[in-house]
Amino acid sequence: MKDTGLVAMTEFLRHPSMVGSAFPATARMVRHMLAPIDWDNVRTAVEYGPGSGRFTFAMLARMRPDARLLAIETGAEFVEKLRASSDDPRLIVAHGSAEDVGRHLTENSLGYADVILSGLPFSTLKQEDAETIMRVTGSALAPSGIFAAYQMRTAVLSLINRQFVDVRQGYEWWNIPPCHLYWASKLRGEGSYEDQIGGSASA
Ligand SMILES: C[S@@+](CC[C@H](N)C(=O)[O-])C[C@H]1O[C@@H](n2cnc3c(N)ncnc32)[C@H](O)[C@@H]1O
Numbered sequence: 705m706k707d708t709g710l711v712a713m714t715e716f717l718r719h720p721s722m723v724g725s726a727f728p729a730t731a732r733m734v735r736h737m738l739a740p741i742d743w744d745n746v747r748t749a750v751e752y753g754p755g756s757g758r759f760t761f762a763m764l765a766r767m768r769p770d771a772r773l774l775a776i777e778t779g780a781e782f783v784e785k786l787r788a789s790s791d792d793p794r795l796i797v798a799h800g801s802a803e804d805v806g807r808h809l810t811e812n813s814l815g816y817a818d819v820i821l822s823g824l825p826f827s828t829l830k831q832e833d834a835e836t837i838m839r840v841t842g843s844a845l846a847p848s849g850i851f852a853a854y855q856m857r858t859a860v861l862s863l864i865n866r867q868f869v870d871v872r873q874g875y876e877w878w879n880i881p882p883c884h885l886y887w888a889s890k891l892r893g894e895g896s897y898e899d900q901i902g903g904s905a906s907a
Pocket of ligand 1: 759801825
């Protein structure tokens with residue numbers, strides 16, 4: 705089986721706009737991105753676009769023994785490599801698109817997600833696909849859930865702002881390429897956290 709770095713490079717050369725970067729995330733970026741999440745209270749985590757698994761294994765290391773991680777990936781080679789690299793019973797690797805997160809959660813009896821981490825290259829996804837993914841993300845998250853995303857560009861920010869009331873931002877230089885980091889919570893709109901608490905929070 706191919707080495708992880710080689711899989712990342714070949715998948716990037718095959719599908720540059722879907723993979724976004726030929727280089728896996730650095731350990732420093734992974735720590736930065738995962739630090740604000742309260743892992744003790746995460747029962748169901750979802751990762752969009754795990755790629756070579758840098759975030760996947762770091763998330764598992766922080767998660768409770770009874771938690772589950774659903775990793776959804778379109779790249780067949782990444783899926784095969786991830787499945788072969790872990791026998792952790794908490795990890796489910798689904799071959800498919802983040803657009804179908806609801807179906808994958810249901811099929812695996814997982815309920816709502818407490819955290820959804822996205823590695824998707826939103827700036828190079830088709831606009832309608834990016835919008836669909838953000839919409840289904842809103843439906844898949846628990847009321848107290850967090851959507852976390854890292855991006856080379858800021859394309860995802862307007863989509864995040866449309867969907868969430870609270871949005872925190874960071875930046876990580878120590879990555880190729882350097883990335884914007886986002887942590888979003890409190891869904892807007894019908895059936896959202898705002899409705900459930902009967903509040904009138906604004907951006
Ligand atoms: C920037 S890479 C992620 C890199 C990964 N975090 C790492 O450090 O190795 C983006 C990943 O998203 C995957 N991807 C792209 N579109 C997707 C979609 N609609 N659903 C799920 N995965 C997708 C790509 O195949 C790729 O593995």
